[in-house]
Amino acid sequence: MFIHLKDVSYTYNLNMPFETVALKGINLKVNRGEFIGIIGHTGCGKTTLLQLLNGLIEPTKGQIFIENIDIHKNKKKLKEIRKKIGLSFQYPENQFFEENIFKEIAFGPKNMGVAEEQLVQSVKKSLQMVDMDYQSFKDRSPFSLSGGEMRRVAIASILAIDPEVIILDEPTASLDPQSCSKLLSVIVDLYQKYHKTIIMVSHNMEIMAKLARRIIVMEKGEIIMDDTPRNIFQKSIDRLEDIGLSLPQVTYTMYKLKKIGKPVSSGILTVEEAKEEILKLVNENKK
Amino acid sequence: MIEFKNVTHFYNTEQNEKIASLSGINLKIHKGDFVAIIGANGSGKSTLVKHINGLLLPSKGEVLVENLNTRDMEEVWNIRKQVGMVFQNPDNQLIATTVEDDIAFGLENIGIKAKEMGERVDWALNIVGLNGLRNSEPHLLSGGQKQRVVIAGALAMNTSYLILDEPTSMLDPKGRKNILEIVKDLNKKESITIVYITQFMSEAAQFDKIFVLDKGRIVLEDSPKKVFDKAEQLLGLSLEVPQITRLARELVKSGLDIPGNILNEDEMVKYLCLYI
Numbered sequence A: 001m002f003i004h005l006k007d008v009s010y011t012y013n014l015n016m017p018f019e020t021v022a023l024k025g026i027n028l029k030v031n032r033g034e035f036i037g038i039i040g041h042t043g044c045g046k047t048t049l050l051q052l053l054n055g056l057i058e059p060t061k062g063q064i065f066i067e068n069i070d071i072h073k074n075k076k077k078l079k080e081i082r083k084k085i086g087l088s089f090q091y092p093e094n095q096f097f098e099e100n101i102f103k104e105i106a107f108g109p110k111n112m113g114v115a116e117e118q119l120v121q122s123v124k125k126s127l128q129m130v131d132m133d134y135q136s137f138k139d140r141s142p143f144s145l146s147g148g149e150m151r152r153v154a155i156a157s158i159l160a161i162d163p164e165v166i167i168l169d170e171p172t173a174s175l176d177p178q179s180c181s182k183l184l185s186v187i188v189d190l191y192q193k194y195h196k197t198i199i200m201v202s203h204n205m206e207i208m209a210k211l212a213r214r215i216i217v218m219e220k221g222e223i224i225m226d227d228t229p230r231n232i233f234q235k236s237i238d239r240l241e242d243i244g245l246s247l248p249q250v251t252y253t254m255y256k257l258k259k260i261g262k263p264v265s266s267g268i269l270t271v272e273e274a275k276e277e278i279l280k281l282v283n284e285n286k287k
Numbered sequence B: 001m002i003e004f005k006n007v008t009h010f011y012n013t014e015q016n017e018k019i020a021s022l023s024g025i026n027l028k029i030h031k032g033d034f035v036a037i038i039g040a041n042g043s044g045k046s047t048l049v050k051h052i053n054g055l056l057l058p059s060k061g062e063v064l065v066e067n068l069n070t071r072d073m074e075e076v077w078n079i080r081k082q083v084g085m086v087f088q089n090p091d092n093q094l095i096a097t098t099v100e101d102d103i104a105f106g107l108e109n110i111g112i113k114a115k116e117m118g119e120r121v122d123w124a125l126n127i128v129g130l131n132g133l134r135n136s137e138p139h140l141l142s143g144g145q146k147q148r149v150v151i152a153g154a155l156a157m158n159t160s161y162l163i164l165d166e167p168t169s170m171l172d173p174k175g176r177k178n179i180l181e182i183v184k185d186l187n188k189k190e191s192i193t194i195v196y197i198t199q200f201m202s203e204a205a206q207f208d209k210i211f212v213l214d215k216g217r218i219v220l221e222d223s224p225k226k227v228f229d230k231a232e233q234l235l236g237l238s239l240e241v242p243q244i245t246r247l248a249r250e251l252v253k254s255g256l257d258i259p260g261n262i263l264n265e266d267e268m269v270k271y272l273c274l275y276i
């Protein structure tokens, strides 16, 4: 086992008037090579959980083990580990601190000892992964970009350190549809070919249904479901709607057909699956 | 009416480079319109809407709001009173310690008397459905609720135009649906003009009209049915059709006799019931 959260709680502004309990008694094991999607309504604690997973904040209660070491008891290990776990922030502007995009992306690899002459290659490759042109963007300030461009630079600077675990906080928010598909295919490649561990928060149910192998549903600071996408989008439909989530459009369409008595199988997750199921039924009906 | 007359805009960077963001935009948005703007990242959407209330001025051309020119320093406050803006991250727009105070903030600034202020705040809270939370601390609300506070703040100012730049991109599905219901209501019941930027094609599909931007130009301006009938062209513009429309097109390709530009689940269910 790789990352283990044991009875972890987190409270912002502990013992102060504005105290907010963000996470309560979280137990979670993340294995090497998993693709985990995390969903839940806004404010349920997803971002807080991700920040705990990469050691950015320390739990107010409980322990975090990475490769069996309690990372907050061993600060040297914590530093080492943070290099292996990359987190791209929900709000990219909170992640930036350099004056231009080249320096922003080169910062990580440089810190890890990548030689000057290889830095250019590294920055080029990372920008290419998020489909941005090196020449036109390298000298620009990360702070004066369009929303989607900022998002992509933030992700590129994480990919540049080639982390073992890639944690993404709403990585597709404000990406245009094609940039979104391209980024997702890069992430799938990192998962399939390079066996990276992926942990991703998203409100986009279509993406979660299609890509994640394991989905964690959170509510009010707790994990309330932890299962395969098929089970979650098949068995817990009403519960999901109760807590502010939804189904992909095709899943919802099939669910509606079933509800009005059509013999469709439920738990359809993608356009391809929906198409096959519908065509099968149309043909059966003709006979 | 909002009118863009041949508007071109450049950003000047610190390196003294000019970055073209809008080229020769001509458009008219009439009072009471309900329009969405879509386009690739960097195509100029945010730049365009920041021209409406004079946050940015054109490098060339003119922007008129109710015939007031955004270049006219004396009129810019009259323009801003009429044009409310809502951005992606509500945290950056909330300032006060209670919901009520947050909504009243803009009114105090323009010197509205206490009695009228109270009435306007009540009215705005009611419209966005936050009456029960008027004394809550904004930072304890969900993302969707925070966005509603921001919208209420704009409404209280009596804006007749509401511009929303990706207001739902950080919200959960319920919050997203809720904001869309609210802007629909504002348009239908209060006749407020809505200009709404989104990357969710399924959201854009619910507007009366869509402007499609590409590299600083308007390349399409039509109803959702017509825009999403051009699936191939949209791919070239870094866009796509909604998932349910993708399914419709796949089914048409396989020989099923349904329209290829179905835009929502209910419509799809209706057509499928003809065959299964």
Ligand SMILES: Nc1ncnc2c1ncn2[C@@H]1O[C@H](COP(=O)(O)OP(=O)(O)OP(=O)(O)O)[C@@H](O)[C@H]1O
Pocket: A143, A144, A145, A146, A147, A148, A149, A174, A176, B011, B012, B013, B019, B020, B021, B039, B040, B041, B042, B043, B044, B045, B046, B047, B048
């Ligand atoms: N403050 C700025 N300084 C310099 N260039 C900028 C600035 N803001 C935006 N740009 C550039 O202007 C162009 C248009 O940007 P804009 O923010 O209007 O795009 P957008 O359509 O809103 O994109 P997104 O979907 O990513 O939000 C882009 O090329 C962008 O890099």
Ligand SMILES: Nc1ncnc2c1ncn2[C@@H]1O[C@H](COP(=O)(O)OP(=O)(O)O)[C@@H](O)[C@H]1O
Pocket: A012, A013, A020, A021, A022, A040, A041, A042, A043, A044, A045, A046, A047, A048, A049, B139, B140, B141
């Ligand atoms: N910096 C902070 N200070 C105080 N409270 C915070 C802070 N960040 C988050 N919170 C609160 O913690 C809870 C969980 O927030 P967060 O982890 O950001 O949720 P999510 O990512 O699921 O939207 C919310 O109640 C939120 O208001």
Ligand SMILES: [Mg+2]
Pocket: A046, A047, A048, A090, A169
């Ligand atoms: Mg978050």
Ligand SMILES: [Mg+2]
Pocket: A146, A147, A148, B045, B046, B047, B165
């Ligand atoms: Mg924008």
